[in-house]
Amino acid sequence: AQTVTQSQPEMSVQEAETVTLSCTYDTSESDYYLFWYKQPPSRQMILVIRQEAYKQQNATENRFSVNFQKAAKSFSLKISDSQLGDAAMYFCAYRRDNAGGTSYGKLTFGQGTILTVHP
Amino acid sequence: ETGVTQTPRHLVMGMTNKKSLKCEQHLGHNAMYWYKQSAKKPLELMFVYNFKEQTENNSVPSRFSPECPNSSHLFLHLHTLQPEDSALYLCASSQGLGWRGGSNTGELFFGEGSRLTVL
Numbered sequence: 573a574q575t576v577t578q579s580q581p582e583m584s585v586q587e588a589e590t591v592t593l594s595c596t597y598d599t600s601e602s603d604y605y606l607f608w609y610k611q612p613p614s615r616q617m618i619l620v621i622r623q624e625a626y627k628q629q630n631a632t633e634n635r636f637s638v639n640f641q642k643a644a645k646s647f648s649l650k651i652s653d654s655q656l657g658d659a660a661m662y663f664c665a666y667r668r669d670n671a672g673g674t675s676y677g678k679l680t681f682g683q684g685t686i687l688t689v690h691p
Numbered sequence: 692e693t694g695v696t697q698t699p700r701h702l703v704m705g706m707t708n709k710k711s712l713k714c715e716q717h718l719g720h721n722a723m724y725w726y727k728q729s730a731k732k733p734l735e736l737m738f739v740y741n742f743k744e745q746t747e748n749n750s751v752p753s754r755f756s757p758e759c760p761n762s763s764h765l766f767l768h769l770h771t772l773q774p775e776d777s778a779l780y781l782c783a784s785s786q787g788l789g790w791r792g793g794s795n796t797g798e799l800f801f802g803e804g805s806r807l808t809v810l
Contacts, residue, residue: 615779615803615804617801681733684733
């Protein structure tokens with residue numbers, strides 16, 4: 573079974589600084605998707621960034637970027653120019669890719685990392 | 692109204708009560724999910740529905756009974772719960788099996804959750 577591990581229960585960063593959240597996963601699949609979700613105190617979880625395993629290029633979304641190391645099964649999230657609104661719980665998630673199959677939304681989540689942003 | 696909405700946001704119930712959680716999605720998705728979020732634990736997938744048909748029951752106790760009358764609505768009926776069932780219950784939707792709208796990344800769109808306390 574796939575597992576996702578976030579080894580940092582809590583992280584903190586100063587406003588405008590850069591922070592990196594770690595995530596490792598275990599799978600025997602070669603095709604899969606990886607996600608970072610953000611859950612602010614209001615609780616609605618939203619997608620931050622997505623990476624397809626077959627793509628070598630690291631995904632980026634504005635101030636958010638990932639460092640995807642497929643061989644090492646590592647998927648870290650870098651937040652640049654941190655803002656107060658970035659404070660949230662961040663979840664790393666995995667989904668196997670069996671196109672046309674039944675995996676669609678069945679994500680495996682990590683335990684989460686609470687990010688605090690200090691002004 | 693857009694996105695995924697859940698009601699009620701907060702629910703307190705006794706162990707002998709019967710209550711229901713409701714979820715509605717306005718995204719045109721065909722798959723819906725219930726996830727359980729407990730403190731310091733990864734999100735746990737409970738149920739998956741695709742086109743109103745249940746495709747996954749992740750060994751959930753029978754005191755949780757899901758209902759999906761159509762692709763836009765999902766209920767979780769609660770009966771004779773235990774205090775350890777207290778948690779945040781998250782509903783989500785996504786493109787599912789049979790999606791014809793393009794590539795299926797399985798991205799989940801979440802509601803804000805229903806905070807359940809069982810006394």
